[in-house]
Amino acid sequence: MPEKLVSVIIPVYNIKEYFKDCIESVINQTYRDIEIILVDDGASDGSEVMCDDYAAKDERIRVIHKKNGGLVSAWSAGVKEATGHYVMFIDGDDWVDTDMVESLLEFAKPNEGVTEIISSNYIIEKKNEKRKASNGMPVGTYSGAELREVRTKLLGEENRPVIMSRCMKLITRDLILNNMKYLNYDIRMAEDVNIMLPCLLDVDRLVIHDGFFYHYRTIGTSMAHGYDERLLDNIRQDYDTFSGIMKDKGVSNGKEQMDREYVRLLFFVMKNLLRADIPGVTGRVREIFDTEPIRGIIKNTPVTVSEKSNKLLYFGMKHPIAPVVLLIKMIIRSFDRVTAGAFL
Template sequence: MAEKIVSVIIPVYNIREYVGDCIKSALNQTYKDIEIILVDDGATDGSGAICDEYAKEDPRVKVIHKENGGLMSAWSTGVKEAEGRYALFIDGDDWIDERMVEELLKYASPDRDFKEIVSSNYIIEKKNEKRKEAHGAAPGVYEGEKLAELRTRLLGEERRPVIMSRCMKLISRQLILDNLRYLEYSIRMAEDVNIMLPCLLDADRLTILEDCYFYHYRTIGDSMSHGFNRKLLDNIKLDYDTFLGIMQDKAVANGKEQMDREYVRLLFVVMKNALRASDENVVKLVKDIFGQGDIAELVKTTPVSVSEKSNQLIYYGMKHPVTPVIIMIKMILSAFDKVTAG
């Protein structure tokens, strides 16, 4: 097979209802000279068989069947098997516009040794809502000093300058291969940061397109937690150690400062999860986490900016984990959940 410029990599696991739309969106690209790698991560609902049917119909499609290993294992397997100069990821329940590959390639370097990332924006697709999401940084080309400045604030910001999803982007495949050694397969929160952080720190150039909402992110089901997930804290600590290690290895001068702020922001998720718990002594739970020890000290000594009113309330509770404050915030959060659910 002649060398392909773009390898479209689609992890597939138990998404029978949606995977056909995803694959079709890749097959229907106006730029045709691509390879499409479907990684069946041990699906048990027939999704893998659907992948095989598409492979029979189009020679550009290759299917890899593997034991279940999680999302990170699936997409990294696809990268290793791919042949394209660039990787473009689509999660199997999402889809892309038909001109996405063609439009992103217009901004790619002709130099095959050049390591770069070209990114569009995306649309969140809910059952009754569509919402556009864009990078925090202004559209444009980032290289040299401009890219170096961006690297000082990749993490720890209220609105990240670069959306850290591996999707919606053309990424030089060699850039990914060079950084697979940083993958921590136990991570279950902020997984994509694990690969996008080192890639952004190594890239020769980052291009952020204006508008270009080519990627459609489908949200499925009720993600609201009704019990405290005790693994959250362990996973956030694993994120911290893993990402800080990457920052230090890449000699990011303010890496620890970024990661301390990022840790505090990730703790917002823990606080919300604890306050929504219906099967716990919530007051005791919040006090145990935020009332003393390393977490309390970090929240106290690492201020972060918060503009969203709901998060301001959560942040106040993290900084003042006393009984009346916890009860008040839980009541407000419960009322908000009832309104939005109805």
């Protein structure tokens, strides 16, 4: 297949109910000269058949059928098979506006020999709610000294300067390929940071776009949206993996960024526990948050918290005694019934 300018990579795993919205939004892009790579990650609900059906109708589509290996395994398989100068990732249960590729390409410079990330914003699509989420940095183009400054605060901030998802972006394919050596395939939370962190530390040119083209569908099955006893272990893996990347890339304040990031990730652990119907929750909270090294990291790494519910969680993390934990649990469960559980 001749090289294209943009390869759109869509991991597909048991999302038959949502897949049509996704693929139709891609095949109807106003910029037509794209290749579309569907990575069937061992689907068994009929979405794997839909992949082949769409490929039979559109010559731009290629399908990779593979054994189930998880999301990182799926998208990375797509990158290895892609021919585009840029890659764009869209998860199979999400969808995009039909002018997304064309709009982001307006800011690309494929002939200048530099690596690029062109990042837009996104819309969180819940069953009864829509909410916009934006990059924390002002719209514009960053390189040189400005980009080096951005790299000192990629992680650990209350509002990330750059959205760390691999989606809603155009990314130079070689930038991804050159950093896939850092992938930890066991990570199941913040796995996109695993690839975007090294890419952002290497990229020559970063463009922050003001568009909201990407629609992120929340369906309540990710680790961040339901109780999972593996969450703390995954966060520890995040800390070790991302710290290693920071060290390898020579980030001068890498440890400070990672300690703050660890504290912020622990918010998910606290929230995860307090929302769950599990016995002995107060003892489990104390076991985690009143034990080293977590107790010391929380004490010695202050973070800024402005959102009211997160202030409650933070107070509980710093004071993990039964009366405090039970009161916060009651408040959060009550708040969840009103807001359908949107905290972090």
